Amino acid sequence: MQLQMDAGALTVFLAREFGQVADEFEVERADAAGVGMRLKVGEKHLRPGGTVSGPTIFLLADVAMYLAILARIGPVALTVTTNCAIDFMRKPVAGRDLLGEARVLKLGRSLAVGDVMVFSEGLAEPVARASLTYAIPPKD
Amino acid sequence: MQLQMDAGALTVFLAREFGQVADEFEVERADAAGVGMRLKVGEKHLRPGGTVSGPTIFLLADVAMYLAILARIGPVALTVTTNCAIDFMRKPVAGRDLLGEARVLKLGRSLAVGDVMVFSEGLAEPVARASLTYAIPPKD
Amino acid sequence: MQLQMDAGALTVFLAREFGQVADEFEVERADAAGVGMRLKVGEKHLRPGGTVSGPTIFLLADVAMYLAILARIGPVALTVTTNCAIDFMRKPVAGRDLLGEARVLKLGRSLAVGDVMVFSEGLAEPVARASLTYAIPPKD
Amino acid sequence: MQLQMDAGALTVFLAREFGQVADEFEVERADAAGVGMRLKVGEKHLRPGGTVSGPTIFLLADVAMYLAILARIGPVALTVTTNCAIDFMRKPVAGRDLLGEARVLKLGRSLAVGDVMVFSEGLAEPVARASLTYAIPPKD
Numbered sequence: 001m002q003l004q005m006d007a008g009a010l011t012v013f014l015a016r017e018f019g020q021v022a023d024e025f026e027v028e029r030a031d032a033a034g035v036g037m038r039l040k041v042g043e044k045h046l047r048p049g050g051t052v053s054g055p056t057i058f059l060l061a062d063v064a065m066y067l068a069i070l071a072r073i074g075p076v077a078l079t080v081t082t083n084c085a086i087d088f089m090r091k092p093v094a095g096r097d098l099l100g101e102a103r104v105l106k107l108g109r110s111l112a113v114g115d116v117m118v119f120s121e122g123l124a125e126p127v128a129r130a131s132l133t134y135a136i137p138p139k140d
Numbered sequence: 141m142q143l144q145m146d147a148g149a150l151t152v153f154l155a156r157e158f159g160q161v162a163d164e165f166e167v168e169r170a171d172a173a174g175v176g177m178r179l180k181v182g183e184k185h186l187r188p189g190g191t192v193s194g195p196t197i198f199l200l201a202d203v204a205m206y207l208a209i210l211a212r213i214g215p216v217a218l219t220v221t222t223n224c225a226i227d228f229m230r231k232p233v234a235g236r237d238l239l240g241e242a243r244v245l246k247l248g249r250s251l252a253v254g255d256v257m258v259f260s261e262g263l264a265e266p267v268a269r270a271s272l273t274y275a276i277p278p279k280d
Numbered sequence: 281m282q283l284q285m286d287a288g289a290l291t292v293f294l295a296r297e298f299g300q301v302a303d304e305f306e307v308e309r310a311d312a313a314g315v316g317m318r319l320k321v322g323e324k325h326l327r328p329g330g331t332v333s334g335p336t337i338f339l340l341a342d343v344a345m346y347l348a349i350l351a352r353i354g355p356v357a358l359t360v361t362t363n364c365a366i367d368f369m370r371k372p373v374a375g376r377d378l379l380g381e382a383r384v385l386k387l388g389r390s391l392a393v394g395d396v397m398v399f400s401e402g403l404a405e406p407v408a409r410a411s412l413t414y415a416i417p418p419k420d
Numbered sequence: 421m422q423l424q425m426d427a428g429a430l431t432v433f434l435a436r437e438f439g440q441v442a443d444e445f446e447v448e449r450a451d452a453a454g455v456g457m458r459l460k461v462g463e464k465h466l467r468p469g470g471t472v473s474g475p476t477i478f479l480l481a482d483v484a485m486y487l488a489i490l491a492r493i494g495p496v497a498l499t500v501t502t503n504c505a506i507d508f509m510r511k512p513v514a515g516r517d518l519l520g521e522a523r524v525l526k527l528g529r530s531l532a533v534g535d536v537m538v539f540s541e542g543l544a545e546p547v548a549r550a551s552l553t554y555a556i557p558p559k560d
Contacts (some may be wrong), residue, residue, distance in 0.1 A: 016169050045159070047160075048158070049218075055195050056195075058195050059195040062195065077188075080228065082228055083413060085224070085365050086225075087526075087551055088223070089222075089525060089533055105549055106509040106510065111362065113549070115509050115535070115549065129525055129551060131549060224554060229386040245369060246367075246369040246405070251502065251555065253367050255395070265385075265386070269393070271365060271409060271554070273367065275530075302469075326440075328437055329497075329498075334478075334482055334504075335475050338478045339475040342474055357469075360508065361508050362509075363505075364505070365506075366504050366505075368500065368503070369502075371500075401484075417506070419509075
C-alpha cells in the first residue's frame with residue numbers, strides 16, 4: 001500500500017484547510033498502519049475538575065481519522081464525517097497532551113471506516129475509543 | 141414528573157461550572173419533554189466551505205443532554221459522558237444558530253440515556269442526531 | 281411524500297426476500313411517519329432470567345428500519361446496513377411481543393439514516409433505542 | 421493480570437447459561453489479550469445473496485465481548501449489554517465460519533468497555549467492528 005500523503009503533506013494540508021485548529025495539532029506519524037496525531041492541550045481544552053473536555057477528545061478523533069483517510073486517498077477536501085461512536089473511558093490528565101492513533105479499517109469507493117484510540121500522554125491505558133465513518137465524494 | 145432545575149437554574153449552573161463555553165449557549169426551554177438549547181454560532185465554530193464544524197455539533201449535543209439530565213436530578217456536577225453515537229446528516233448553514241432538542245429516555249440510578257436532534261435554525265430537517273449515555277456518581 | 285410500498289407490499293416483500301425470519305414479524309403500520317413492526321416473541325428469542333435476547337432486539341430494529349426505507353424508495357433488495365448504534369435501556373418482559381417504531385431521518389441518494397424505538401408490549405417506556413445507517417446501491 | 425476463567429471454564433459457562441446458542445459457538449482462545457470465538461455458520465445464519473446476516477454478526481460480537489469480560493471478573497451472570505455500536509464493512513462469505521476477536525479496553529467497577537473485530541474465515545480484512553459496553557451489577 002502506497003501513501004498519497006506523508007506526515008509533512010498532511011501538516012501542510014491541515015494548515016491550509018483547517019487554519020482555525022491547525023496550530024493545536026501535530027502530525028507525529030503517517031504510515032501503512034495509520035496516523036498518529038498530538039493535540040497540544042491548552043487552557044481552552046480544559047474542564048473544571050482538572051480534565052480535558054469531551055468535545056476536545058472528539059475533535060482529535062475526527063481530525064486523526066480524517067487525515068488517516070487522506071493519507072491513503074490524497075487531499076479530497078470534501079470528504080465528510082457521517083457517523084461517530086465514541087466511548088469515554090477514563091479522565092485525561094489536565095496538563096498532558098492527547099495522542100490519537102487512527103487506523104483505516106475499510107476504504108471503499110464512497111465510504112471509509114476506521115477507529116481511533118486516544119491516550120493522555122504518560123498513561124498506558126486509553127482515555128477514549130472512537131469509530132468513525134466518512135463519505136467520500138464521487139470523482140468526476 | 142417534577143423538574144429539579146428550570147431553564148433559569150440551568151443557565152446559572154452552566155455559567156458557574158462551564159464558564160469557558162457558557163456564553164455560547166442559551167437554555168431556551170426545560171420541561172417534562174426535555175431541554176431545548178441554542179448554540180450561538182460564531183466565527184470559531186465554522187469550517188471552510190461555509191458550514192459549522194462537527195465538534196461544535198457534538199458540543200451542543202453533549203451540553204443539551206447533560207442539562208436535560210440535570211433538570212431531572214439536580215446539579216450533580218460529577219455526572220460524566222461515557223458514550224456518544226452521532227450521525228451527521230446534513231450540512232448546517234454557516235450563518236445560522238444551532239438548536240438542540242434533548243430528551244431523557246432512561247434515568248437509572250447510575251446511568252442515564254437520551255437522544256438529541258440538532259437543527260440549523262430555519263431548516264426543517266435535522267442536521268444531526270445523537271444518542272448519549274452518562275454515568276451518575278453514587279450518592280453518599 | 282408518497283410511499284412506494286404500503287404495509288401489504290412490505291409484508292409480501294419480507295416473505296419473499298427474508299423467508300427465514302418473515303413469519304416472526306408483522307408489519308403493523310407504514311405511513312409518512314415511518315413503519316411499525318411487531319416481533320412475535322417465542323421460545324427461541326428468550327434468555328435465561330426471563331427476558332428477550334439482545335440480538336432479537338437488534339433484529340427487530342434492523343428489519344423495521346430496512347422496511348421504513350423501502351417504503352420510501354421501493355424494493356431495492358441490495359440496500360445494506362452499514363452501521364448501528366443501539367442502547368439497551370430496560371429488560372423486555374419475556375412473554376410479550378416487541379414493537380418497533382422506525383422513522384427515516386435522512387434519505388440521500390446513497391445513504392439513509394433513521395432511528396427505531398423498541399417497546400415491550402404493555403410497557404410505556406422503551407426497552408431499547410437504535411440508530412441505523414444503510415447504503416443504497418446506485419441506480420443503473 | 422490473572423484470568424478468572426479460561427477457555428474451558430467459559431465453554432462450560434456458555435453451555436449452562438446460554439444453552440440455546442451455546443452449540444453454535446466455540447471458545448478458541450482466552451488470554452490476557454482477550455477472547456477469540458468461532459461462530460459455526462449454518463443455514464439459519466444466512467441471508468439471500470449468499471451472506472451471513474447482520475444479527476448473526478451482532479450475536480457473535482455480543483457473546484465474544486461478554487465472555488472476554490467474564491474471563492476477567494468471573495461468572496457474573498447478571499452482567500448486561502447496555503450499548504453497542506457496530507460497523508458492517510464487508511460481506512461475510514456464506515459458507516465460512518465467523519471469527520470474533522474481543523478485547524477489554526476498560527474494566528471499571530460498574531461498567532466494562534471493549535471492542536470486537538469480526539472476520540469471515542479465510543478473509544484477511546475484517547467484515548465488522550463493534551464496540552460494546554456492559555453494566556456489571558454491584559457485589560453484595
